[in-house]
Amino acid sequence: MNGHGEEQIVFEIGVVVPKSNVQEEKETYDCVETLVDEFRKVGLIVQRVSGLSDEFLKLAAPLEILGRSAAKMQMKKPTNIGMDLQFEWDQVDAFVKQPDGSLFSWCERFQCNRHLIYGIVNNSNSDIVLKHDGVKFYWEVGESLLQRLESEGIVKLVFPLHDDTKRKKLLRSWALNWWDLTNQPIDEIYSYYGTKVAIYFAFLGRYTTWMLFPAAFAFIMQLVDFGSLQWLVLPLFFVCVILWSVIFFQFWKRKNSALLARWQINYTVGAGQGHKDLGKWNSHQSPMDLTKGVAMDKTKEKQLYQKYEWFGHLMRFRNDAIIILSIICLQLPFELAYAHLYEVIGSDFMKFGLTAIYIFIIQYFTKIGGKISVKLIKYENNENTECRADSLVYKVFGLYFMQSYIGIFYHALLHRNFKTLRQVLIQRLIISEVLDNLLENGLPYLKYNYKKYRAIRNKKKRDKGSSAEKIHFDSRVEKEYLKPAYSASIGEELEDGLFDDFLELALQFGMIMMFACAFPLAFVFATANNIMEIRTDAFKLLTMLKRPVPRASTTIGAWSNIFQFLIVMSICTNSALLVWLYDSEGKWKIEPGLAAILIMEHILLLIKFVFNRVVPENLLYLFKQEPAWVKANRMRNTSQAQDMCSKQLLRNISGGENSSAGPKND
């Protein structure tokens, strides 16, 4: 698109409108025509594709149009001197190019495009009358045309389009390139899908590579008999696995920042900035902004901020309390009841029936939990969408954690039933390997085919008898439109499909880590699974789904804390497992007093951990290190600075750039 791709226009945004009926007269100007005209007026290249039942407007923006839009949005971009400055089209040389040579990243291009197409407003002095299918409605002064048409139901969807050349190239070099095992063309993924997806795949790749070590260890343990030292092997495996996981996550942070540096993303500033921009789209303005215009003295302002901040803390605290209590009081008994019944019931047939009922119920349970979480989060004053998404992740993970592990805990720790435990673990791992991957890829395919079938049937009904020949989809854009979106199973407003992929990964990590001593071979299964996962996820993203809306988050976010939490948990559970395993004669009786104190100790350690790890950044806004009014002050000042000096600085850099580039080259 940018720079080297000028010989070929790449359409990046698709707009779905109803097919214009040919029988209508030309004179009554349809609102779709107006829309196309307006698109062309702002400088977009529009291609109209007629599909079976809808018409598709494919939009492409020349680089200059994008640049001017970015300048209008006051987008911040890293410059050659390392600072992020407001973009100016005249000073384009001052800004850093992407690794693939283009000026804007996919995320930035998408933002600019959205700004362009949603920025078409009625600039005249009076409302304009629009018509569609004979129905008249008004396009009010100052209103966005696209939003109006969306609310009238005429524009059905605005979605990012796949770039077919790049997609096919990625399909070859990434999704179908099985022999690379964990290697992936991360840079190309980044430039095609944006930061968040690329970070996910980079993480998955690294994680799988690192997992080869414990998998090899586990495999050797299974094969070799260590004779009299056999009893030492399991504790050694436990220690190694914990150290492995701790070190891996430290190295991952390192890798993450190296990736961001390679992609020219300014970690400290850029991340927050990106969030903010995306946050704008999802509206949800914080009450802080409301005070902006109002004149008031400093102390009053501070008080207001503090009040607002503490109210937010309170809401967050309340929400977390609700979630935790409902998990403990509702979900825990339910899960325990299921586990207990499973243990008690003798016949396999009954077990099967019980499991079927159980699965049926938890489907609803999870959905309801997700909905409640999303509703609760709306009352929290999280700074931006990514924060809200993180808050959701914590809440929903609590649910899934109970769901996935309580049964296993029951078998492992209460009943010391290692046979059932291993069975359950193998079942889950195989299920996650085969079934999940099948579902992940199969479900979108089925959905797509059903939609296709319906569209064709509708078409047939309409032109009944006109032609008996088979109807084909000629246009790629229509196929894409029918593909399902990359959306989360829970809380679609806040999360995309990455939520499910990360959830799967985290649950797997918990499974293999927390019960490492009971079933070391799980690491081998997980490694095999993850190597498959990389390619199937890639395949799914490239062929089965619509191109996802790019998101700006630059780390794995809340998931990092969840993985850390799982490591701590696994230290405790494995210790318990070891005690159970070595105490085969049941001699190591633990008195209730001792047990109570040990449990108290572990709960306190957990609280300490959660406070230190999760709280300062995310969970309880309550203990955020920087008081809100301090931060607000700082932000306001900085934005003032940038507003004032940005242009002048840029001119400086553009001028100075050559001289500064000089010493590097000689």
Added chain:
Amino acid sequence: MNGHGEEQIVFEIGVVVPKSNVQEEKETYDCVETLVDEFRKVGLIVQRVSGLSDEFLKLAAPLEILGRSAAKMQMKKPTNIGMDLQFEWDQVDAFVKQPDGSLFSWCERFQCNRHLIYGIVNNSNSDIVLKHDGVKFYWEVGESLLQRLESEGIVKLVFPLHDDTKRKKLLRSWALNWWDLTNQPIDEIYSYYGTKVAIYFAFLGRYTTWMLFPAAFAFIMQLVDFGSLQWLVLPLFFVCVILWSVIFFQFWKRKNSALLARWQINYTVGAGQGHKDLGKWNSHQSPMDLTKGVAMDKTKEKQLYQKYEWFGHLMRFRNDAIIILSIICLQLPFELAYAHLYEVIGSDFMKFGLTAIYIFIIQYFTKIGGKISVKLIKYENNENTECRADSLVYKVFGLYFMQSYIGIFYHALLHRNFKTLRQVLIQRLIISEVLDNLLENGLPYLKYNYKKYRAIRNKKKRDKGSSAEKIHFDSRVEKEYLKPAYSASIGEELEDGLFDDFLELALQFGMIMMFACAFPLAFVFATANNIMEIRTDAFKLLTMLKRPVPRASTTIGAWSNIFQFLIVMSICTNSALLVWLYDSEGKWKIEPGLAAILIMEHILLLIKFVFNRVVPENLLYLFKQEPAWVKANRMRNTSQAQDMCSKQLLRNISGGENSSAGPKND
């Protein structure tokens, strides 16, 4: 000094030179005269005070001279728009004033002064001959005069002077203001002593205030008999104390950043900047700087950085391993031997003798340990002085931790001897309360008096018989010169007296937290002690010692991690104590297998904690989140940007400031 203090010149730097002998002829120009002339040439106001055996040059710099020096140093200062920019004297209005109305903080003033007086170099084309006491030496071209005189032993000391009006005001409002309990005039302390000292006292005050809660709880526990619920009280106390400490440290971080915001210190940028500037003074240029001038391609440079970085990690790892191993192999057996002997020996007289020998030996042990640590640290490539100081703190704290607690652990956990444990705790707390405070204040006073006595005796010897009258110290500056410096007991090169004060606090915290269940009243003792500590420390700083050299660190640094570590430790030790306490019949036997697994679990939890808490920031440079070459690249770019655009931006701000202040006022 700045702004409102212009009616009175405040001398802030003292230089000690030998008293010029009157019998010498005027023609042979002494080097001291040259020094004074040069000081006057750069614009300093010099006052010469003749003491008993030395002469004192009191130096004061007018604001403009300081400002120009700051500009020459390329000092970064926060501007009114929230960015840190290079200081320019012409654009002085653009920069934020200190809370007390002055332009520069004490730390900045001190830096400028040092830059001024050490910046006097021989600018002529030939070496200049200087003379002192008939001995000739050369002041080479480009050499700093003060450094030359220091190396010749003529300038004995350059030290910051007390500002008597401010000092007396602080003495009234702070050191002698006992009725304020934990309240202190932190802002005035900041403007007089700089960030680090002010942060220490703010921390001490907060900590003491918060400690009133557990102290009250402990007091109530002591007085009230809860009847049948008595057995519940101790575990409850344990849980409350842990939660209290966890929450306190979260709130402290908040308070810390609020303080920094009030003092206009830009947390993220300013801190690093301040460090760097101070680091310059202590030389130790990193090899990274050496590559600056050399032209090389990017990959080679990256390799070089990585090599340098990993070598640093290796050294750090080696050093930590040496320290940890020597503590475990040398100190641990020694401490255990002492504790065992103390337990075994019956007679009180023998016990007393043993303790005396023990105390004598550990004095040497600690000193040797400190010296070894300082030497080891020199081989680490820590970024700046504060990082080096932190590295030292960790290492030395390991030593003290063993020294202070191993004996107590021995009594508490191995022998379940609660009587001895309580005795030891009370002893230590009372000793720390009375003896330490006495020593802290008494020792400097004795030192000062001894020096004074020696000075007078020397004087008497010299003018033997000339006058029989008593000799007085007339000049305040000479008294200050004789006062001891605020220096650390260990590693003076890296740390000042705050090290000892923080160490005392940390050891006390460990003592009361780790054995909370054995002796809750310790909190009451500690609270009383800390209330005293605030005033005695203040008194010591204001009257007993030279004014300390200001340091730029903006947090409590390594100590924060040490406190966190102590909290985790105290969860474990208190659990063990509870087990011992409630298991009065000895029925809760723990099998060796179970014990081994529990110990392994706790060690792993500790490793996890240390990695996550301490490593990313400080301890093992190895796992630093940002690879060195990424950071170096970023830093270089940013500094380039600031060099280029700083001036232009500033002019903008100075111009734009009024218009931006406009909307605020209406």
